[in-house]
Amino acid sequence: MDEANSVAVGMRRITKAFNGVRVLDDVDFDLKQGEVHALVGGNGAGKSTLMKILEGVHSPDAGEITIQGRPVRLSSSLDGREHGIAMIFQEFSLIPTLNVSQNIFLTREARNAFRLLNDRECERATRELFRGIGVEIDARLPVSALSAGYKQLTEIVKALSQNARVLIMDEPTASLTKSETDSLFHIIAQLKERGIGIIYISHRMEEIFRVADRVTILRDGKVVATEAITDLTLERMIEHIVGRKMERSFQWLPRAVDRSGAPLLELSSVVSGERVRGISLKLYKGEVIGLVGLMGSGRSELLQSIFGIRQLTSGEVRVRGNPVEIRSPADAMKARIAMIPEDRRVQGLIMDHMLKDNILLPLLKQFTRNGFIDDRAARRKVGEYVRSLDIRAESIFKIVRQLSGGNQQKVVIAKWLGAEPDIFLMDEPTAGVDIGAKTEIMTLIRHLAGDLGKAVLLVSSELPELLAVSDRIAFIRGGRLEREVERRTIESEAALHHLIQGN
Amino acid sequence: MRQTRSSDRAPSVRISRAHFDWRQYVVYGGFILVFLVFSVSLYGSGFLTLNNLLNIVRQTSTITVMAVAMTFVIAAGEIDLSVGSLAGLASVTTAMTVDRFGIVPGIIAGILTGLIVGCVNGVLVTKVLIPSFLVTLGMLGIGNGIAMWITDTAPVPIASNVFNNVFGSGNVGPLPSLVIWTVVALVVGHVALRKTPYGRQVLATGGNEIASSFSGVKTKRIKFLALMVSGLAAALGGMLYAGRLHSGRFQWGQGDELSVIAAVILGGTSLSGGIGSVIGAVIGSLLIGLINNGLLLMGLAYSQQLIIRGAIIILAVALGRRGRSM
Numbered sequence: 152m153d154e155a156n157s158v159a160v161g162m163r164r165i166t167k168a169f170n171g172v173r174v175l176d177d178v179d180f181d182l183k184q185g186e187v188h189a190l191v192g193g194n195g196a197g198k199s200t201l202m203k204i205l206e207g208v209h210s211p212d213a214g215e216i217t218i219q220g221r222p223v224r225l226s227s228s229l230d231g232r233e234h235g236i237a238m239i240f241q242e243f244s245l246i247p248t249l250n251v252s253q254n255i256f257l258t259r260e261a262r263n264a265f266r267l268l269n270d271r272e273c274e275r276a277t278r279e280l281f282r283g284i285g286v287e288i289d290a291r292l293p294v295s296a297l298s299a300g301y302k303q304l305t306e307i308v309k310a311l312s313q314n315a316r317v318l319i320m321d322e323p324t325a326s327l328t329k330s331e332t333d334s335l336f337h338i339i340a341q342l343k344e345r346g347i348g349i350i351y352i353s354h355r356m357e358e359i360f361r362v363a364d365r366v367t368i369l370r371d372g373k374v375v376a377t378e379a380i381t382d383l384t385l386e387r388m389i390e391h392i393v394g395r396k397m398e399r400s401f402q403w404l405p406r407a408v409d410r411s412g413a414p415l416l417e418l419s420s421v422v423s424g425e426r427v428r429g430i431s432l433k434l435y436k437g438e439v440i441g442l443v444g445l446m447g448s449g450r451s452e453l454l455q456s457i458f459g460i461r462q463l464t465s466g467e468v469r470v471r472g473n474p475v476e477i478r479s480p481a482d483a484m485k486a487r488i489a490m491i492p493e494d495r496r497v498q499g500l501i502m503d504h505m506l507k508d509n510i511l512l513p514l515l516k517q518f519t520r521n522g523f524i525d526d527r528a529a530r531r532k533v534g535e536y537v538r539s540l541d542i543r544a545e546s547i548f549k550i551v552r553q554l555s556g557g558n559q560q561k562v563v564i565a566k567w568l569g570a571e572p573d574i575f576l577m578d579e580p581t582a583g584v585d586i587g588a589k590t591e592i593m594t595l596i597r598h599l600a601g602d603l604g605k606a607v608l609l610v611s612s613e614l615p616e617l618l619a620v621s622d623r624i625a626f627i628r629g630g631r632l633e634r635e636v637e638r639r640t641i642e643s644e645a646a647l648h649h650l651i652q653g654n
Numbered sequence: 655m656r657q658t659r660s661s662d663r664a665p666s667v668r669i670s671r672a673h674f675d676w677r678q679y680v681v682y683g684g685f686i687l688v689f690l691v692f693s694v695s696l697y698g699s700g701f702l703t704l705n706n707l708l709n710i711v712r713q714t715s716t717i718t719v720m721a722v723a724m725t726f727v728i729a730a731g732e733i734d735l736s737v738g739s740l741a742g743l744a745s746v747t748t749a750m751t752v753d754r755f756g757i758v759p760g761i762i763a764g765i766l767t768g769l770i771v772g773c774v775n776g777v778l779v780t781k782v783l784i785p786s787f788l789v790t791l792g793m794l795g796i797g798n799g800i801a802m803w804i805t806d807t808a809p810v811p812i813a814s815n816v817f818n819n820v821f822g823s824g825n826v827g828p829l830p831s832l833v834i835w836t837v838v839a840l841v842v843g844h845v846a847l848r849k850t851p852y853g854r855q856v857l858a859t860g861g862n863e864i865a866s867s868f869s870g871v872k873t874k875r876i877k878f879l880a881l882m883v884s885g886l887a888a889a890l891g892g893m894l895y896a897g898r899l900h901s902g903r904f905q906w907g908q909g910d911e912l913s914v915i916a917a918v919i920l921g922g923t924s925l926s927g928g929i930g931s932v933i934g935a936v937i938g939s940l941l942i943g944l945i946n947n948g949l950l951l952m953g954l955a956y957s958q959q960l961i962i963r964g965a966i967i968i969l970a971v972a973l974g975r976r977g978r979s980m
Contacts, residue, residue, distance in 0.1 A: 458868075460868065490868065493867055497865065499865055501862040501928065502861075503861055504928065508854065513870050515851035515855065520853050524849055
């Protein structure tokens with residue numbers, strides 16, 4: 152292949168900042184036709200921002216994008232699509248009630264002589280497109296009846312039908328079974344032969360070694376390395392992702408946890424649906440347990456079943472030695488359990504309400520006198536939390552949507568601090584927050600466990616943070632507890648990576 | 655939990671002054687503007703008399719009472735289309751009971767009617783999980799049908815002067831009793847929405863039901879209560895019709911659901927939930943009454959009144975909506 156005209160996408164010196172925080176710094180990235188180029192890095196490294204710029208969702212503050220050698224300016228995701236760039240969504244963007252062919256040709260349906268929809272032609276074209284990647288499908292099946300694997304294929308075919316030359320796949324195997332993953336890789340190989348370039352984002356190293364031709368590693372918004380996969384080892388890759396420098400706040404200090412008494416929280420063979428399949432765990436006063444595992448391993452679902460959002464199918468939960476029946480978050484609060492949920496926008500906050508009303512929501516009972524809310528006392532309390540957590544907002548009447556991600560997360564934490572729980576369930580508490588807020592949240596977790604004797608069950612994909620605050624690490628795989636180890640037995644983040652990848 | 659680590663480097667955080675968003679106050683501006691326009695253009699034709707103004711309040715009292723309760727329903731992210739027909743049904747059940755068994759049983763009959771219908775709505779929405787739009791649309795027809803059936807579509811007169819005075823044409827001192835009902839609904843509703851945990855949880859549920867339930871709010875109970883109270887308020891509306899018109903009839907309140915919803919939305923309550931104002935809803939209701947009254951005095955035909963009223967409502971809501979989805 153001729154090097155010069157085979158470049159499908161070129162991104163040069165891309166820089167982007169949000170609210171003054173630089174998330175991409177002088178990033179170079181290119182993709183050749185017929186190439187699979189993996190993009191890896193920790194959470195917040197800038198992968199998704201880079202891809203959103205390529206899609207046209209965000210525009211860069213500086214830098215240049217070329218497609219097939221021509222400079223382009225992308226100002227909306229429609230622009231991106233017009234230039235042949237398609238995102239295969241993590242959560243699939245198909246309409247479940249329409250059938251496969253209706254989804255693929257939505258707004259571009261074939262018409263007959265009377266300008267009416269020509270379903271038969273669309274279905275024929277659909278079957279042909281699928282045959283092009285070696286798959287037979289019933290084009291009239293509703294999308295809701297498809298498995299995750301076929302949904303994804305439909306997405307891919309839809310992109311191909313729009314003449315996409317570049318596919319962006321973000322954790323494409325997260326919801327696929329083993330055999331579906333294999334057939335996806337088979338299809339990726341065929342797409343390569345047709346000259347289609349693929350940007351492949353994944354945390355699963357094993358897959359990257361299987362499928363990628365080249366790898367670009369991002370860390371803190373900068374390119375650390377771009378290398379052919381054949382020049383890389385797993386060790387080198389993890390080293391690049393983790394980085395050499397460790398901030399002081401990421402340093403782990405051994406702490407003594409007294410495990411002689413009854414555990415604060417005890418799970419015995421907890422089962423909830425398909426995702427939590429029998430987990431037993433003891434969490435003691437003053438202890439932080441970090442739950443690790445790949446995406447979809449059931450960690451979030453475990454927290455949700457403890458908090459009463461998911462119902463237990465079987466098993467028992469004991470709090471302070473007493474069995475408790477938790478069927479709703481209200482029950483969990485009575486057992487003095489708090490949860491910092493994974494998605495603060497959807498589960499944690501009422502985005503269009505004020506900071507103060509969000510913090511007060513779980514605390515209304517505390518501030519009710521004779522049936523009325525004592526607003527003055529409540530405001531004073533909220534002011535205290537805002538100060539002690541250093542939430543940066545000019546007033547407690549600020550709408551939370553207008554706060555930065557880090558400050559929003561602190562609002563979520565503040566609302567639970569007031570409920571004075573003994574057990575904290577935290578699901579990705581530092582996701583999407585800047586490094587400063589991350590450090591503060593970690594300090595807070597240490598303070599909760601170390602100084603106040605709370606127990607914390609922590610799910611985090613941010614391994615350096617998890618290692619910095621945990622006393623024990625529990626490995627979850629396929630809804631089961633694979634093993635539990637003392638934090639001190641894990642020497643480095645790289646070692647933990649190896650354990651999670653299962654080798 | 656006490657966090658003391660940073661009280662010495664406390665950043666300044668305002669905890670005393672609420673921010674001002676003029677869009678929530680469009681209805682007040684609209685009210686004043688319409689009032690001024692009528693005062694000038696109808697100068698000398700009896701618009702600006704105390705009697706006429708009290709009349710406006712009296713005529714809108716049924717809508718107002720229902721709009722106060724509807725504010726909670728809509729702020730919680732639901733809707734109640736059955737209020738108009740339920741008012742008619744309650745006017746009938748009250749009227750039939752008052753003359754046979756006395757005032758107190760009559761009032762109880764009316765309240766029970768509202769309670770039962772409201773609870774059925776609530777159960778169907780929160781337990782059977784049918785969208786409130788469909789449940790209450792069905793109930794609209796059912797309520798109306800029952801009211802017609804049990805009365806053979808005939809009006810049921812109320813002879814009791816006491817009932818008619820308390821719920822309709824009477825006065826307490828210089829104030830018409832309907833004005834008092836309006837004020838009571840306003841005060842109770844406003845305090846409940848702004849000062850009680852229930853009101854706060856209604857707004858939270860409408861603002862983000864998932865986050866609310868994650869915060870321990872029993873969102874289904876909140877919605878059930880809102881629908882139940884809406885039923886009660888509709889029944890009270892029906893009794894106010896019965897008192898003012900000295901009779902119960904299935905037609906009382908027919909179509910009111912649209913005026914009630916318009917009043918609530920005019921008042922700045924978000925149709926998608928999460929934002930609500932009882933004072934706004936009452937002003938919205940009065941604004942609609944004001945427009946009706948003024949246009950009537952102007953001598954416009956009913957058809958023309960409908961067109962102008964519709965246009966004013968659309969305009970006010972359009973102004974109030976702009977930019978709210980920050």
